[in-house]
Amino acid sequence: MKLQQVNHAISRCNACPQRLTARHRAQGLGTDRAEIIVVTENPSAPDDREGRVGAGFETAFIMKHLQRLGMPLSKVYFTALVKCFPGFTRGVGFHDFHPDAIGTCSTTHLFDEIIAIDPKLIVTVGPKVTKFFDVKGGINSVSGKIHMTDLGPVLPLVNPVSLNKQGPRQLVAFVTSLRLMKLFAESGQLEPPPLVRYVDWVAEQESAGDVVGVDLETTWKEGMASHDPAIDIWSIGYGNEWVRNVEHMRDFVPVEARGEFPFTPVFHNASFDIEFLERDGWKVPEWYDTIIEAHLLGYGPLGLKKLMPVFTGHSLKDFKSVINAKKTYEDNEEEALDYCASDAWGTKVLHDIFWPEIKKRGLEGLYDLERKVTTSIRRMERKGIPIDQHRLVELRDSMVGDIEAKRQFLNNSGVPWEKDKDFAAWFWKGREKKAPKTATSKQLSCKKDDLLAKIPENEREDGDWEYLNATPDQLAVVQARVELAQKAKFIKTYLEHWIAGDGWVHPSFNQTGTVTWRFSCSDPNLQNVARIEGVPLHHLFVAPDGWKFISVDYSLLELVVIANLSKDPVMLDAFVEDRKRKGKYKKDIHQMRVDSLLMQQFFNTASIHDDDRQRTFAKTINYGIPYGLTGYSVKRRLKLKDQETGDALVQGFFDDFKAVKPWQDAQKRHGERFGYVKTSEGRPLYVPGIFAEWGRIKSRAENQTKNMPVQGTAAEIVKEAMVRCDEAIEKFWKGMAYIVSQIHDELLFLVRDDVVDEFKAFCLTTDGMLDTRHNAPYLVDAKVGQTWGELKQVDDPFAWNTKEEREEVESEV
CATH class of the missing domain: 3.40.470.10 (Uracil-DNA glycosylase-like domain)
Structure with a gap:
């Protein structure tokens, strides 16, 4: 037919x-x-x-x-x-x-x-x-x-x-x-795999070319941190266009004969591989990383096994099919060696595809910055952040006691609380179960979101949960169950793992973890630590005797970025450094919004006279609208009676800062034409959803064209400051100062007492973290403290621990 x-x-x-x-x-x-x-x-x-x-x-x-x-x-x-x-x-x-x-x-x-x-x-x-x-x-x-x-x-x-x-x-x-x-x-067909040849690498390396793919297989197992000294290299694979090679651990070059790699290696996740090569005696001054290359070009997902079929038509074996719980390296030696060499070959093949495109698009400078960032991240992860073992034990014991009390309370309540299904059935019995369109199946069970039932009637919002007339006893049961689950998870996820450690927490930082190039953090995520009432997490991190934490944080970073990118004269004037107050801006941007005629009319009409609440409203407007916050969103967030008021507050922002809206519109047009927007340094940030004809994908992409240049530029400012500080530490304060964490717009340092003042002063200069590349400077604020919580200005429940008391506790432990 x-x-x-x-x-x-x-x-x-x-x-x-x-x-x-x-x-x-x-x-x-x-x-x-x-x-x-x-x-x-x-x-x-x-x-x-x-x-x-x-x-x-x-x-x-x-x-x-x-x-x-x-x-x-x-x-x-x-x-x-x-x-x-x-x-x-x-x-x-x-x-x-x-x-x-x-x-x-x-x-x-x-x-x-x-x-x-x-x-x-x-x-x-x-x-x-x-x-x-x-x-x-x-x-x-x-x-x-x-x-x-x-x-x-x-x-x-x-x-x-x-x-x-x-x-x-x-x-x-x-x-x-x-x-x-x-x-x-x-x-018209898929590319067949190349011929596998295992050869004497030392004899053949001259003909292998200047750039060679390299992959490591290590004895790392699930649950081990990358800094664990028990991890060894099992094999090193090499590959170029015509040959795949592998070096088994039995045949490694002796440590005393090692030095710089005789070629420029290409890794897929250089941070991991270089860490072990340097530990094993190799020096790797120059290298490429196909993960960074792919991310710069807007490709994903970034896994080697995902990229290879898309760009070459050739699928590589999955690690778990070669090595798993039932098959060790030694049990499956030849296949494991082939796997290692194949990954090295695949890495080189991808580099040959990606690198010419990076050069064609003029992205080499951004790539070089990311290489330096990788080096800084490796040092930061290796050092870790100190955590107090005594405080850990004390907090765990306190939380265990609280969990037991809540468990006893729930048992006495007669409510079937142990299983989600049974507890949800009890909670919803006799009530209509209704959720918004965006609710997931998990939200429909009786968990944290059901606490929304506590919100008073006059503060409830259209479209949210069907708020229930729950009795105080019922709400107490829900609250107890939620807190019990939170604290039990916190102990398992954080405390038990840290108590068994070496007194240092070594989180992993991923420089390609977000589309805007902000860092993501895991194992644990210290950028977004779970907040549980009564759990003083930040005070667990205590600088050793003779050391202090220094936190250096950018002030109003994203708002200053918006001012510089949009070149709005009113915002730029507000963000001039005050001559009398060094390190402070001339005007308070949030107070400017509070004092605006429209906001004052709104506050008077709504009978809002509390200064803190007025400032909260102003912050919501200032931070939200440049990110696409609409009148409807303002209504919901600020619990306004009608959307018209929200629309007026949105328009009021654009009336006061007239250059912001035209800049946002220009970003949207650029995204619709090219499929990406740019940071101030020309880094492309991709918005593929902009080519959708309609729907949420389209509207979300339009919002991304407004906020991604801001987030991406802010990320570049923090990264470049991190590299400057790291290089200065290596040159002037090696062994006396360390970068131990990066949290959004903040860098956390661990500094020896005798150089604290000197190092703090350095951070406040343009050689450190102060950035004056644009019209409005990016000012920083520095704080010094013995605990991370002290820097956060959080009350320290462990403050009674004098040196004598700590020694007594230590002897008991």
């Missing part, structure tokens, strides 16, 4: 009850000369209403990105698994397919389309379509890879609509995976 006949049959189909929910039957978009078929789930409501060919939001989104990749759309045919729109009910959402729809639609019309086109590749969008083509596994695990099926090669993709609640990283990963379609269309 010809494709024209298939589409005619689709347009006249009445085979299943799904036809009752749709006005039109969605025909495919493309010709029978296509080489690739893209199958989405079903038409969208606008498609059905307007009778469009193709299928849904996903089709338009994919088409735009394929065009940006330079792929001819004549090679692609777009169609749907189910040809009818399944229907929509306001307040409920989209309906599921009718049970007969897939069997009727897909086994006839879709198969007829596949037969008529005879594609080289089938692309499935979303889990339902992927499952129909018999690809096993969850959509996140199978997406972005070619799978062989009875119908030929199948490439599963995540449905981009499902990403509208997630961050831009997931959209970046989706768009990156589309490159595999282009690669397949150009080659």
Whole structure:
């Protein structure tokens, strides 16, 4: 049957009850000369209403990105698994397919389309379509890879609509995976793996070239920190375009014969690999990292096993398939050696693809900065941050006692509290369970969010939870259960792990963990530590005797960035350094907002006369609106009676700072044209969702064009300061000062007592953290303290610990 006949049959189909929910039957978009078929789930409501060919939001989104990749759309045919729109009910959402729809639609019309086109590749969008083509596994695990099926090669993709609640990283990963379609269309087949040759590396290294891929396999196991001295290198793999090599630990060059690498290595996660190479006696002054390269170019996800199929068509083995709980290195030696060499080869292949593009786009300077940041991060992670063992034990014992008291209270209440399901059933019995559209299944059980029931009636918001008339006794039970769970998790996640440690916490900092290049932190995340009432976490971190913490924090960093990027004259005037108060700005930007005529009228009308509350309102406006805060959002956050007031407060900000809105509009236009926005230093920050036709993905991307240049520029300012301070420490204060943590706009140092004043003064200069690159300077504030909590100005419940008392406790411990 010809494709024209298939589409005619689709347009006249009445085979299943799904036809009752749709006005039109969605025909495919493309010709029978296509080489690739893209199958989405079903038409969208606008498609059905307007009778469009193709299928849904996903089709338009994919088409735009394929065009940006330079792929001819004549090679692609777009169609749907189910040809009818399944229907929509306001307040409920989209309906599921009718049970007969897939069997009727897909086994006839879709198969007829596949037969008529005879594609080289089938692309499935979303889990339902992927499952129909018999690809096993969850959509996140199978997406972005070619799978062989009875119908030929199948490439599963995540449905981009499902990403509208997630961050831009997931959209970046989706768009990156589309490159595999282009690669397949150009080659017509997947590239076979190269010949594996194990050779004497010492004899062959001269012919290997100046740049060589390197990968390490270590004895690291789940739960071990990278600084653990028990970790050894098991093998070092090498690879270039024509050969893959591996050096087993038995054949390593003797330590005394080691020195600088005889070539420039390319790593995939240089921070990890260099740490162990240097520990093993090697020096690695020059290197490349394909994770940094990929992130600079806007690709993702950044894992080697995800990038290789997309850019080369070749899939590398997964680590767990080679080494796992049942198979050790020694049990599976040859395959493990091959795995190590293959990863090294893959790393070099990716570098050969990425580096020319980085040079073409003029990103070498930013790449060099990130290399220096990697070095600073390695030193910071290796040193760690000191934590007081005695305070840890005291806090744990206190929390254990509190947990036991709450457990006894819950047992006496007669409420079935131990299992989520039983507790939720008790809580919701006799009540209507209602949640907003964004609620997850976890929120529907009786957990932390149910405490919203405590909010007084006059402060409740439309669209939030159905607030319940719970009795004080019921609320006390809920509160006790939540606090018990929080504290039990806190002990397990933090305290027990730290008590068993060496007195230092070594978190991991990821410089490519966010799309704006801000650091992310894990194991533990000290940038976003869980806040539990009565738990003085920051006071657990105590500087050793003879040392102090110095915290250096940028003042109003993101607002100053907005002033400089938008060049708003009123904001720039406010952020001039005060001549009489060194290190302080001339005007208080938040007080300016409080004193504005519009805000004063609002405060008088709303009878808000408390200074602290007025300042809170001003901060919400100042920080929120430049990030896309709308009148409706202002209404919800400030609990206003109507949206009109919120709209007026938004407009008031733009009326006072007239250059901000035109700058935001210019960023949006730049994003719509190029798919990315830039920091002040020209770093591209990618917003692939900007090419969506409508919906939350589009609106979220538009907001990202406003806030990402601000966050990205702020991240660059902090990173460059970190590098300057780290290099100065190595030169002037080696062994006397350390960077021990980076928290948003703050650097935390551990400094010896005799150089505290000297080092603090250095941080306040342009050689340290003060930054004057733009019209308005980026001023910093420095604080000195014995504990981290002291710097945070948090009351110290452990302050009774005198030296004598500590020695007594120590003897008992």
